Amino acid sequence: MNQMTRPAPATTVDPITLQVIRGSFETIAEEMGHVLYRMSFSSIIRESQDLGAGLFDAHFNTLCESESTPMHIGSIPGYLRGIAETLEDDEWYEDDVVVHNHPYHGASHTPDLAIVVPVFFQGRLVGFAGNTAHHVDIGAATPGLIIDVPDVFAEGMLFAGTKLYRKGQPNNAMWNYIRRNSRAAQQLVADIEAQVASARLGAKRFVELLEKYGEDIVFAAANQLMDYSERMTRQRISEIPDGDYTAEGWLDDDGRNRDKRLKVKVTVRVRGDEVEVDLTGSADQTPTAYNVPFEGSTKVAAYAGFRKLLLDSAVSDIRVPSNEGSFRPIKVTAPLGSIFNPKAPASAEARFTQCNRMIDLIIRALAPVMPEQVIAGSSASISFAAYSGVRPSGDYWVFLEVNEGAYGGRPRSDGPDSIDNLMANTRNNPLEDLAMHIPMICDRYELRDDVPPGAGEFRGGIGVVKAQRVLTPAFITHESERHTEAPWGIFGGSDGAVGKCTLTNPGHPGEEKEMYSKFSGLAVDADDVMTYYSPNGGGYGDPLNRPALKVLEDVLDGYYSAQHAKEAYGVVVDLEAETVDMAATEKRRHAMRQIS
Template sequence: MNKIAKPAAEVDPITLQVIRGAFETIAEEMGHVLYRMSFSSIIRESQDLGAGLFDLNFNTLCESESTPMHIGSIPAYLRGIAETLEDGEWREGDVVVHNHPYYGSSHTPDLAIVVPVFLQGRLIGFAGNTAHHVDIGAATPGLIIDVPDVFAEGMLFAGTKLYRGGEPNGAIWNYIRRNSRAAQQLIADIEAQVASARLGARRFVELIERYGEETVFAAANQLMNYAERMMRQKIEAIPDGDYTAEGWLDDDGRNREQRLKVKVTVRVRGDGLEVDLTGSADQTPTAYNVPFEGSTKVAAYAAFRKLLLDTATSESRVPSNEGSFRPITVTAPLGSIYNPRFPASAEARFTQCNRMIDLIIRALAPVMPETVIAGSSASISFAAYSGVRPSGDYWVFLEVNEGAYGGRPRSDGPDSIDNLMANTRNNPLEDLAMHLPMICDRYELRDDMPAGAGEFRGGIGVVKAQRMLQPGFITHESERHTDAPWGIFGGTEGSVGRCTIRAADGTEREMPSKFSGLAVGEGEVMTYYSPNGGGYGDPLNRPALKVLDDVLDGFCSVERAREVYGVIVDTESETVDMLATEQARDRIRAAR
């Protein structure tokens, strides 16, 4: 077993827990200030953000309970800033903006704002956050997919100072204002990030002034070591071995007939493990690649926090910090979809990360049957709607649509919810109608295809239809139109996703899972159907009355209840014929 170094001084348990609570409160306050002060709905409503405190070695000391992809990536941002920092040194009052995917960022729309923390003139750490921005001047409004290289992704910042020694860098602020279609929102959201980071730095100093620098950092080290120890204990309980799973991505957003392979091998050795992506597709000529440091590695870390340190299933709550990352290494060949070579574009990277986590779960299912779940939608529907107002100004709206989880060891998969790497919130329809020339025609649970059958059925996805009230453009990034969420332990697979565009005259066409800068006219409607989750366990073990409930709720047809679950439902009396059901199930078992 790897040895964990002890800090120079042990902090007593009561003080340790007080400092732990203070760290967590600071991170939550930073996140709260950020989304409450922001103007764009992707931050204000969806809370596509993360915030935390970091030491001089770029270790995460605490993180807000927001989107996992943001928090785990900030140490990589800090390492990238260290390579590129303007002026070559930190000064009190500096504020840095950074988003370069080949210097640690998760992807370009996620701007990081970092503030150095000084104590009596000495640099002691950092306060930082990231948030997804509406538009940074890329080739298409809001989101990009079919572009040739990283330079088409919009403004690239690497260690760039927005403030030098407390004084604003006017040239950079003006550059930002003049290079975004949604400049007013972008500037306001960056200012919210600056306020959040400065608050975090101030709270960090206040904490140290109260308890002392040695005590606070000793506590931070103990908390990181504790998180590492707990993660190693969980890994050690997994039998040593190599566990592999494969899946397929639809296409790269341009070459429609070329599916992209994802192969995940989890190597467990003692109290450490490796996630190896060797065998996955080569990098693509579009933006459908994944930054290795800022996204690929972070997805692996998030996967095992979910599997092994989930708050709801753990006997004790483990702090969210750098320690949980240490036992995990990640391998992806240079030039692959998960580790592209510069200058390949890598903006549209989220669905690949979700499928990677989905396959980690699938690979470990044989040895962790009571921990894993069946296949989730494991995608994301990220849509950018945009247009030009009569005034000549652009409007841009980013929307994240929900998916569904797979069935679980003791319950059905949750319906219509972000899953795995995503946990952004939905945008209120009233907010949409008040500010944008769009209206939602339909927003409900999907009813055209069933969820995966099982003792615990898969979750049901969402269907959302958005109608344009004036001509505009749509870019849509989604997945899983060809590779259905998998069932497990006898459960059946779920349903693939769909996307359609309906013209004003009522004609409808099927769309691929990804498309860029599609021009649409007034009255045209985009409808997205997220994948339904896979089933967990033998459908014949599902209680007949639960099947009846699903039939009455419209989630399962009478025919499917009979053929897959062996349940005979009488919809007139809203009852189950229990004797006929027992006989039907016996026939199905015999036929197997």
């Protein structure tokens, strides 16, 4: 059956029942996410938790989402709309399981496979349970990740509304196709099976909720919760003065044309209780995979950005449910044929750093009218690396890794160090796990110490340094950004530091090759070491207002040198005594204020 109607809710749910159902939704989503990462085999899902899970109504509205990577869960409504366009059989049946990843039919990008199961209640289709997760290898042109490829067909297996199970029966031909078209087939199949288990559990829990409270009550509660999230989002938007706010920045290159930087321009239009994010003026689409699927990634990035700015649970006095309501007041515009809305069949796999820079620029654009809510420039990138090689047996090993960045300084505190930021929320991969399963060793993993973070009353966060050594001949593909434009300082704070990436080998001391921020399928030798230095965040506020003792602590902790403390903060540190010369500091700060 494919009947997608249900009785209109005829009642208002009382506050207690409403909160109970809200808690049930959130618990179901968290349980789905937990099952997915606990059952998965690849470290990118099992350890990094690069996934999302949730429940959706028959009209594809998000009812609840797991607390995982924002880019995943916010994208699933786009997947559902794409599935509606392409669904095998053109109809849903009970116990169907669909896999979908087509970037021109709503997906975020091809490695993020969605698994969706329909939720039937009393013989009618009433909703969906679904999840997405980033997979190790789906048979693309290069193992794990791709950047320099000509079109979407080089991205690997494309699924559009494809049924892995039909009425509960496995589509064995499709399962065999998947097994025979991935370099990491065992992990891929096991991880998809974990997704299926997670989605089926979500559907089961959804039905249990409907049986307990009744369909009218549950969906009335869902609608009230979505309306509440929308109302609170509109209220926060209405507190921003009406106007057009613009910021722009530059991406390093597209992974092939090294002499051509790519412009990102963001105009935020605030009108009453609605906002538009307009990306007109950003670069044209690229001939590589460095483009962004509009439905599954560009729009989701804008939603995530405003949720962070307006509904951050850490600083808000009320907690607003994560559901479709918070998306409704936000419009996203990107010209067709631009980097944020490419035309098919352009490749769009390497789409993440552009999204992070978009959010970074939304924050920068709104800084003049939201000084107490914004932060200085973050690393706003992502270091996504794929290491791979061939074992003596002839089988591939493939390892995906997301490296940390740093936030910018904040209105009341320093930027957090060495952490995913803006719209990434993946965890670091334990080094022990790496050594147990992959022929690699981590030679260095620590806070960056070669350049200081952005100076400010609240300093920028410090990025990470990670050096990974391969023990056999291997291939590396690396997607990162911000090698040419440092995270910005704000309200008197100074800029942070750009990132960098190097290739060395202990057998050739003194030889160091500086790499571009992104490169594809690089063949390396045994004992070659790729070292990634993530950008440091920008500073917030006048550095001369930073308490001298805080500057001393930073120097003693090795965050920056005594010379930098003197030049940037006007603080004279006595390293031998481990104290501040307060008289000399007062004199120097007075002189620096006179100059400025």
